[in-house]
Amino acid sequence: MLYYWVKQVHVWSVALSFTLFLLRGAWVLAGHQLPHGLVLRSLPHVIDTVLLTSALWLTTIIQQYPFQQSWLTTKVLLLLLYIVLGNVALRRARSQAGRVLAFTAACGVFLFIYSVARLHHPLGALLLVPG
Numbered sequence: 001m002l003y004y005w006v007k008q009v010h011v012w013s014v015a016l017s018f019t020l021f022l023l024r025g026a027w028v029l030a031g032h033q034l035p036h037g038l039v040l041r042s043l044p045h046v047i048d049t050v051l052l053t054s055a056l057w058l059t060t061i062i063q064q065y066p067f068q069q070s071w072l073t074t075k076v077l078l079l080l081l082y083i084v085l086g087n088v089a090l091r092r093a094r095s096q097a098g099r100v101l102a103f104t105a106a107c108g109v110f111l112f113i114y115s116v117a118r119l120h121h122p123l124g125a126l127l128l129v130p131g
Contacts, residue, residue: 006057013051018110020044021086025103028090074122075113082109 020043024034034040059065059072066072085106093099115124 003058003061006054006061009050010054010058013047013054014114017044017047017051020047021106021110025086025089025106029096029099029103031096034090070122071116071120074116074124078109078113078116082106082113085109 024044028034064072066076085102089099089102089106093102112124116122119125119127121127
């Protein structure tokens with residue numbers, strides 16, 4: 001029963017985090033600066049803290065850990081790449097083309113992380129490619 005609720009918190013946190021990233025990315029790509037209000041500056045950190053906490057709790061419940069399970073290792077490594085690409089897209093890129101490229105790559109990495117999580121396999125969606 002606990003697993004179910006922790007997983008629900010995790011899944012909803014993932015959805016909220018990515019939705020907020022999409023909104024912030026659209027804002028930046030439209031040429032606006034990110035809002036500097038306390039709520040919009042703090043909300044991503046709050047959501048991501050809940051997301052990470054629920055992820056750690058889930059690994060404890062199911063007793064599967066990164067660097068022991070290849071699919072979880074893949075998720076963690078791809079998460080780091082997603083964070084870097086998201087940071088480039090929202091803050092660090094020096095050109096519009098760089099922001100678009102980083103944002104698109106971050107979205108692709110997120111979708112691949114999702115496929116790894118759903119299939120519990122490090123190849124994720126690549127398993128579905130014929131050949």
